[in-house]
Amino acid sequence: xxxxxxxxxxxxxxxxxxxxxxxxxxxxxxxxxxxxxxxxxxxxxxxxxxxxxxxxxxxxxxxxxxxxxxxxxxxxxxxxxxxxxxxxxxxxxxxxxxxxxxxxxxxxxxxxxxxxxxxxxxxxxxxxxxxxxxxxxxxxxxxxxxxxxxxxxxxxxxxxxxxxxxxxxxxxxxxxxxxxxxxxxxxxxxxxxxxxxxxxxxxxxxxxxxxxxxxxxxxxxxxxxxxxxxxxxxxxxxxxxxxxxxxxxxxxxxxxxxxxxxxxxxxxxxxxxxxxxxxxxxxxxxxxxxxxxxxxxxxxxxxxxxxxxxxxxxxxxxxxxxxxxxxxxxxxxxxxxxxxxxxxxxxxxxxxxxxxxxxxxxxxxxxxxxxxxxxxxxxxxxxxxxxxxxxxxxxxxxxxxxxxx
Amino acid sequence: xxxxxxxxxxxxxxxxxxxxxxxxxxxxxxxxxxxxxxxxxxxxxxxxxxxxxxxxxxxxxxxxxxxxxxxxxxxxxxxxxxxxxxxxxxxxxxxxxxxxxxxxxxxxxxxxxxxxxxxxxxxxxxxxxxxxxxxxxxxxxxxxxxxxxxxxxxxxxxxxxxxxxxxxxxxxxxxxxxxxxxxxxxxxxxxxxxxxxxxxxxxxxxxxxxxxxxxxxxxxxxxxxxxxxxxxxxxxxxxxxxxxxxxxxxxxxxxxxxxxxxxxxxxxxxxxxxxxxxxxxx
Numbered sequence: 001x002x003x004x005x006x007x008x009x010x011x012x013x014x015x016x017x018x019x020x021x022x023x024x025x026x027x028x029x030x031x032x033x034x035x036x037x038x039x040x041x042x043x044x045x046x047x048x049x050x051x052x053x054x055x056x057x058x059x060x061x062x063x064x065x066x067x068x069x070x071x072x073x074x075x076x077x078x079x080x081x082x083x084x085x086x087x088x089x090x091x092x093x094x095x096x097x098x099x100x101x102x103x104x105x106x107x108x109x110x111x112x113x114x115x116x117x118x119x120x121x122x123x124x125x126x127x128x129x130x131x132x133x134x135x136x137x138x139x140x141x142x143x144x145x146x147x148x149x150x151x152x153x154x155x156x157x158x159x160x161x162x163x164x165x166x167x168x169x170x171x172x173x174x175x176x177x178x179x180x181x182x183x184x185x186x187x188x189x190x191x192x193x194x195x196x197x198x199x200x201x202x203x204x205x206x207x208x209x210x211x212x213x214x215x216x217x218x219x220x221x222x223x224x225x226x227x228x229x230x231x232x233x234x235x236x237x238x239x240x241x242x243x244x245x246x247x248x249x250x251x252x253x254x255x256x257x258x259x260x261x262x263x264x265x266x267x268x269x270x271x272x273x274x275x276x277x278x279x280x281x282x283x284x285x286x287x288x289x290x291x292x293x294x295x296x297x298x299x300x301x302x303x304x305x306x307x308x309x310x311x312x313x314x315x316x317x318x319x320x321x322x323x324x325x326x327x328x329x330x331x332x333x334x335x336x337x338x339x340x341x342x343x344x345x346x347x348x349x350x351x352x353x354x355x356x357x358x359x360x361x362x363x364x365x366x367x368x369x370x371x372x373x374x375x376x377x378x379x380x381x382x383x384x385x386x387x388x389x390x391x392x393x394x395x396x397x398x399x400x401x402x403x404x405x
Numbered sequence: 406x407x408x409x410x411x412x413x414x415x416x417x418x419x420x421x422x423x424x425x426x427x428x429x430x431x432x433x434x435x436x437x438x439x440x441x442x443x444x445x446x447x448x449x450x451x452x453x454x455x456x457x458x459x460x461x462x463x464x465x466x467x468x469x470x471x472x473x474x475x476x477x478x479x480x481x482x483x484x485x486x487x488x489x490x491x492x493x494x495x496x497x498x499x500x501x502x503x504x505x506x507x508x509x510x511x512x513x514x515x516x517x518x519x520x521x522x523x524x525x526x527x528x529x530x531x532x533x534x535x536x537x538x539x540x541x542x543x544x545x546x547x548x549x550x551x552x553x554x555x556x557x558x559x560x561x562x563x564x565x566x567x568x569x570x571x572x573x574x575x576x577x578x579x580x581x582x583x584x585x586x587x588x589x590x591x592x593x594x595x596x597x598x599x600x601x602x603x604x605x606x607x608x609x610x611x612x613x614x615x616x617x618x619x620x621x622x623x624x625x626x627x628x629x630x631x632x633x634x635x636x637x638x639x640x641x642x643x644x645x646x647x648x649x650x651x652x653x654x655x656x657x658x659x660x661x662x663x664x665x666x667x668x669x670x671x672x673x674x675x676x677x678x679x680x681x682x683x684x685x686x687x
Contacts, residue, residue, distance in 0.1 A: 006413060017685060026589040074684070078519035081418040081681040088413040095519040102514045104439070111439055118431050119520060121424075 006052050006090065007171055007202035008059075008076065013049040013085035015068075015075055016042045045071045046226045048085075053219075055090065056200035058193070060213040060220035060234060062241045068226040069206050073097045073173050076204070091170025091202075092121055098175050099160035105149035109140065112148055113163055120167035130166050138162035139185075158185055165192055171202045186360060190216075209365070210238040211358065242369065243312065260367075261298060262357045265291040265335060267305075267373035269353070280344045282381035282388070289339040290355040290373065294330035298359055298367065301327050303338050305355040307346075308371065315346065315386060347383035351376050421523040421673070421680040432524045437531035444532070455536055456543060459491045466491070466608050480610060481644040485544075485551050489641060490607040490634055492540040493565070497573050497630060498598055500533035504577030505584045505591050512687045522680040526581040530574050537566065548641070558640040565637045572629055572665045578672030582679040585686050605630040606638075611651060622651035629661040 018040040024030050045068045053059040063069045074080045076087055077097050096102075102119055103112050113134055117127035135141045138158040148156060164172065193216055196203060207213060213220050213234045220237035222230040222244075230240045271277045272285045280286045290305045306317035320327060320338040330336065352375050357368040381388065398404075417423065445452040467484055470476045477483045504526040508515060511525055541562070549555070584590045603609065605628060615622050626632050626648050635648045649655040679686075 009413060025587065027583070027587040027593060028589055030587065074517075075418075076416065078416050078418050078423070079516065079684050081685075087416040089416050090413045093519070096517065098517050101517040104443070106443055107439060111442070115435055115439060118428070118435050119518060121428055123427070124431055124435065 005054050006088075007055040007057065008053040008090075008204070009086075009088040010052070010076070011050050011086045011088075013046055013072075013075060013087065014044075014083045015046040015071060015080065016044040016083055019043050044226060046075070049223075049226075049228060050085075051221060051228065051231060053202060053204060055202055056197070057202055057219060058197055058217045059202070059204045060217035060237070061204060061206045061223065062208070062210070062213060062220060062237060063223035064241075064244065067223040069223050070097070070175065072223065073175060073204070073206055077173055089171060092168075094120060094164055094167065094169035094172045096120075096160075096164065097173050099164065100156050101160075103148055103156060103160070106147060108145045108147050109135070109151070109159060110144050113159065116160065116163045117167055120163065120169065122167055134159075134162045134166045137165065154185070161189060161192075165196075169201075171204070172196075173204050173206075175206045210241060213238050239312070239314065242371070261294065261296045261359075262301075262330075262367045263293045263295055264355065264368060264370055264373060265293045267291070267353050267355060267370075269374065269376045278375075279377045279379060281379055282344055282346070282348070284344050285341060286344045286376075287339055287341045288353055288376075289337060290353070291335060291337045292355075292357055292368065293335045294332055296332050298330040298357075300360055301330050301336075301367075302358045302360075303327065303336060303355065304358075305338065305340070305353060307351045307353055307376075309386060310350050310352075313386065315351065344378055345387045345389065346378040347386055347388070348379050348381060349377070351378065419519065419522060419681050419684060421521065421677040423519075423521045429521050429524060432520060433528045433531060436524065436528035437535060440528065440532040441535045444536075452539065456540060459488070459495050459540060462495075463488045463491050470608055477608075477610060477613070480612065482551065482553060482642050485548050485553060486610075486638060486642050487608055488547055489544050489637065492537065492544055493569060493634060493637060494602065494605065494607050494630070496533050496537040496540075497569060498602075499536070500530040500573040501576045501580065501594065501598065503533060504529040505580045505594060507577075508581045508585055508683060509687065516684050516687060522683055523578070523676060526577040526676070527574065529581075530570070530577050533573070534566070534570060541566075553642070556640075556643070561640045562637075565633055565640070568629070568633050568665060571669050572633075575665070575669035575672035578676040579668070580672075582672075582676040582683075585679060585683055601628070601630060604628050606634050610638075611635055611645070615651070623653055623657055626652050626657075627660050627664070629665045632658065632661040 019042075020040055022039065024033070024036075049072060061069045061072065071080065074097060075082050076089070077093065077095060079097070096119075102116055104115070107115075110131065113131055114124060114127050117130070117134075118124060122130070131144075132141075135144055138155070138161070140155060140159060140162075143151065143155070148159075151159070193203070197216070205212070205217065217234040219232060220230075220234040221228055222237050222240050224244065230237045267288075267290050268276050269278070269280065270287045270289065271280065274287075288305060288307075290303065292303060294301075303320040304317055307315045309315060318340045320336070322328065327336070352372040354371040355368075355373050356366055356370070359365045359367055422429065445455055463484075467487060471478070471483060471487075480486065507525050507529045508522070514520075515522070515525075545559075580590055580594055604625075606614070611622070611625070611631075614625055626635065632648045635645070635651070638645050639647050648661075649658055652658065
C-alpha cells in the first residue's frame with residue numbers, strides 16, 4: 001500500500017495491563033517492606049493488532065464491551081503506552097477520545113472553549129478568533145458566558161463537538177459521539193461527518209451503532225477478545241457484530257421477545273388471500289408482517305425487517321415509512337403493524353424474518369433486535385443462486401472470423 | 406497544511422514532555438491562569454481573599470512575636486521583612502502542597518486525553534507564582550509606605566523568585582508523581598514543610614539563630630530556602646550580612662545551589678519515569 005496514503009498504521013500492537021496482586025499504597029509500607037517485590041497479573045487486552053487507516057477514510061471499530069476497542073483508541077491517541085509493536089500517524093490528531101473531556105463546570109463556556117481549543121493544539125489567538133464560529137455551530141451563542149454547570153448535557157456535547165470540528169485536526173478519534181444530543185443536532189453532526197469525509201479528513205469511529213457504521217464508514221473492523229476478528233466492508237462487519245452480540249438471544253423464540261421499551265408483538269407471513277402461512281411457492285405473492293408494541297414513549301422510532309437465508313446472508317431489508325417519511329412518535333401501549341408485499345423470488349429453502357426497532361432519526365439506538373422472529377419456507381424452484389430475477393434471454397450464433405459485437 | 410505534506414510519524418505514547426513546545430507553554434499558562442481566576446471568582450472579595458491569608462498570618466505573627474514577646478526589636482524594618490518572608494514562603498508551601506494531588510485530581514483529563522503530563526504540576530506551581538506576583542506588588546507598596554527607600558538591588562528580586570520557583574517545581578514534580586502511587590506523601594510532606602518553615606528565617610531570623618551558636622550559620626544555610634530568604638533580605642531590606650558571609654565563604658553557596666538543582670533534576674526524572682504509566686495507575 002502506498003504509504004503516502006496512510007493516515008494511521010498500527011503494526012503488531014500488544015498491550016496488557018499489569019494488575020498488582022498486592023499493592024502498596026503508602027510510602028510507609030514501602031519503607032517497612034523494602035525488599036517485597038511487586039507481583040503482577042498480566043491482563044492481556046490487545047494482541048497482535050495490525051491495520052491501516054487510509055487518509056480520508058472513515059474507519060469504524062466495533063466490538064462488545066471489554067473487547068479492547070477503547071484501549072486501542074487510547075493507544076492510538078497516545079494516552080496509553082504500548083508494550084510492543086508500533087503506531088504511526090500522519091498529521092495532527094485530535095487528542096480527545098471522548099467529547100467534553102477537560103471541561104470545568106465552574107467556568108463559563110468561553111474559558112472552557114479556550115482550554116479545549118488549546119488542548120486541541122490551537123494557539124490562544126486562533127482560538128479566540130474562532131470562538132464566535134464555535135458557539136454559532138453549537139447553537140449556543142446566547143450562552144457564551146454561562147457557566148458550564150448550567151449547561152444541559154446535550155449542550156455540553158454540542159459545545160465539545162463544535163470545538164473539535166473547528167480545531168481542524170487531520171485525524172479524529174471519536175468514541176460514541178452521537179449517543180447524546182437531540183435529533184436535530186445528530187443530523188447536524190451527520191452533515192458535518194459528510195463534509196469532513198469530503199474534505200479528506202480521517203475519522204476513526206468507535207461505536208455500537210451499526211447503522212452508523214454501515215452508513216458512514218468506508219471500512220470497519222471488529223475486535224473480539226483483543227484481536228481483530230473481522231476487517232473490511234462495513235456491512236459484513238456490522239453483521240458479524242450483530243451475530244456475536246445476539247448469539248445468545250437468537251434462538252427459535254418467535255414472538256413476545258420483550259425489551260424494556262418495546263415488545264415484539266408478532267411476525268408472520270400471509271399469502272395473496274390474506275391467510276397466515278408458513279410456506280410460499282416461487283413466483284407467488286407474499287406479505288411479511290412485523291407488529292411491535294411500545295411499552296414506553298418512543299421518539300422518532302424506526303422499524304426495519306429483513307430476510308436472512310439459512311447461512312445468515314441477508315437477502316433484502318426494508319424500513320417502515322409513513323407518509324413517505326419516518327414514523328411519528330409512539331405512545332405507550334401503541335402498536336405498529338408494518339408489512340411489505342412482494343413476489344417470492346427466493347430459491348427453495350428456509351428463511352428467517354428478522355426485525356429491529358431503533359430510536360432517533362439516525363437510527364443509533366437499537367431498542368429491539370430479533371434476527372429470527374419467524375421463519376418462512378420457499379418452494380417450487382431450486383436455483384443456482386439465492387434469488388431469481390426477471391430477465392429475458394437471447395441466443396445468437398456466429399462463426400469464428402466474424403467480429404464479436 | 407495541505408494534505409500532501411503529511412508524513413507518517415511514530416506515536417510515542419504518553420510522556421512528561423511531548424508534542425510541540427508551543428502547545429506545552431500555552432497549555433501550562435492557560436491552565437494556570439484559569440486556576441487563578443477560579444480561585445478568586447468563587448467569592449465576593451475575590452482576589453483580596455488570596456491576599457488575606459498571608460496578611461492575617463502576618464498580623465498574628467507580628468502581634469505575638471514583635472508586640473507581645475518583644476522579639477526582633479533590634480531588627481530594622483522587621484514588619485516589612487516579616488511580610489516579605491511570609492509571602493515568599495507561602496508561595497513555596499502552596500506551590501508544593503497544591504501540586505501533590507494535582508495529577509490525581511485531574512484524573513479525568515489524564516485518562517482521556519493526550520497531552521504532556523508535566524503541564525499539570527507546572528500549571529499548579531505557575532498559579533502559585535501568579536499569586537506571588539500580586540502579593541509581591543503588595544509587599545513593595547508596603548515597603549514604600551513604610552518608608553523604605555527604593556534600592557537598585559530591588560531589581561534582583563526576579564533572581565530570588567526564580568530560585569524559589571525552580572526549587573518548588575522540583576519538589577512539585579517529585580511529589581505529584583509519587584502521590585499517584587503512595588497516598589501518604591501528602592501528610593508526610595505537610596510535616597516536612599512545617600519543619601522547613603521553622604528551619605528557615607521567616608520570623609525567627611538568622612540573628613536569633615546565631616546568638617551563642619555562630620558555627621550553626623553554615624549548616625543552617627545549607628537549607629536552600631534559608632539561603633534564598635536571607636539573600637532576599639539583603640537585597641530588599643538590608644541591615645544584615647550576605648549568606649556567603651554567614652557560611653564563611655561564597656564557595657559554600659554551592660551546597661544550597663546543588664540542592665536546588667539536584668531536587669529539580671530528581672523531580673524531573675521521577676516524573677518522567679512515572680508519566681507514561683500515570684493514565685493506567687490512576
